[in-house]
Amino acid sequence: MTPASSLDFRFLKTRVTIEHVLAARGLLATMRRHGDKLLGPCPIHHGDSTTAFVVSTAKNLWYCFTGCRGGGDVVDLVRCLDSCDYRSTALYLASLAGSAPATTHPRSDLKPFHPFTARLKLDPHVSFLADKGIRPATARAFDAGLHRGSGFLRGCVAVRLHDHQGQPVGYAGRVLDPDCARLGKWRLPARLPKRTLLFNLHRIRQPFHHGLVLVEDPWSVMRLAQIDVPAVALLGTALSTQQAELLAPAARVLIMLDADAAGRLAARDLRSRLAPARIAVAELPDGHDPDQLSDHDLRACCHLFLPTLAHHAA
Numbered sequence: 586m587t588p589a590s591s592l593d594f595r596f597l598k599t600r601v602t603i604e605h606v607l608a609a610r611g612l613l614a615t616m617r618r619h620g621d622k623l624l625g626p627c628p629i630h631h632g633d634s635t636t637a638f639v640v641s642t643a644k645n646l647w648y649c650f651t652g653c654r655g656g657g658d659v660v661d662l663v664r665c666l667d668s669c670d671y672r673s674t675a676l677y678l679a680s681l682a683g684s685a686p687a688t689t690h691p692r693s694d695l696k697p698f699h700p701f702t703a704r705l706k707l708d709p710h711v712s713f714l715a716d717k718g719i720r721p722a723t724a725r726a727f728d729a730g731l732h733r734g735s736g737f738l739r740g741c742v743a744v745r746l747h748d749h750q751g752q753p754v755g756y757a758g759r760v761l762d763p764d765c766a767r768l769g770k771w772r773l774p775a776r777l778p779k780r781t782l783l784f785n786l787h788r789i790r791q792p793f794h795h796g797l798v799l800v801e802d803p804w805s806v807m808r809l810a811q812i813d814v815p816a817v818a819l820l821g822t823a824l825s826t827q828q829a830e831l832l833a834p835a836a837r838v839l840i841m842l843d844a845d846a847a848g849r850l851a852a853r854d855l856r857s858r859l860a861p862a863r864i865a866v867a868e869l870p871d872g873h874d875p876d877q878l879s880d881h882d883l884r885a886c887c888h889l890f891l892p893t894l895a896h897h898a899a
């Protein structure tokens with residue numbers, strides 16, 4: 586790659602702005618302008634917050650303050666949007682550099698969501714899951730494991746998603762490549778109606794009326810399932826109105842988010858948004874995610890709020 590080559594990143598960064606990339610994908614319509622900044626929902630992790638994703642048009646840099654908690658330049662953005670390597674990113678940016686971006690992919694964000702209903706072949710024997718204490722049999726039961734095939738989930742630990750009636754809608758993928766995970770840990774299907782989903786809700790109809798645990802990610806749901814505690818995951822920390830409605834029939838909800846600053850802040854928000862009489866927030870050791878606790882400690886956290894679920898069956 587010579588500096589004069591059209592695939593040179595220094596050259597491409599001077600020719601293609603982040604605004605170009607957003608316009609080319611019809612994403613500019615979801616952003617609002619504030620001075621030299623663009624604000625909108627994050628197109629990488631597809632969060633709910635309309636102020637999560639901030640672009641400095643003056644500096645040509647972006648940052649996501651919620652799900653990704655990271656940012657970068659136009660190259661980082663394309664790599665994270667497309668989960669692609671540097672060469673494909675360079676080719677894509679080069680194509681934008683020589684074209685009128687706003688007309689190349691008009692309003693792609695307005696296409697309807699199409700559920701992906703086929704089952705992927707996933708490998709549950711992966712250290713990412715083992716390190717979290719998730720057994721291969723559990724991963725298999727949840728349709729989770731390493732995706733060795735192609736597509737946007739390539740190289741991700743994927744897990745199958747369903748709507749609340751149990752219809753499969755596709756897969757979420759946890760990025761393992763630390764280079765890209767720094768900028769966005771999750772890959773979700775395009776236009777997934779994330780705000781209407783609660784991971785695992787369709788599997789826990791019965792104990793639902795006695796109580797459940799609300800966690801951030803599918804891994805915590807799987808760990809809790811291994812000790813027979815019903816849980817659902819937000820796929821993040823934000824709770825939509827639709828998700829709050831789905832939780833309304835639950836007799837009790839124990840909020841168990843990651844015990845970091847963002848998780849604690851979010852837990853306080855969730856507690857205020859759900860009916861307070863039946864809500865509690867789990868006390869996890871500082872800096873710990875639920876999937877980092879032993880079964881014993883996990884059970885102890887739940888016991889304070891869900892003392893023998895069978896007790897409440899009567």
Ligand SMILES: [Zn+2]
Nearest residue numbers: 627630649653
């Ligand atoms: Zn994000």
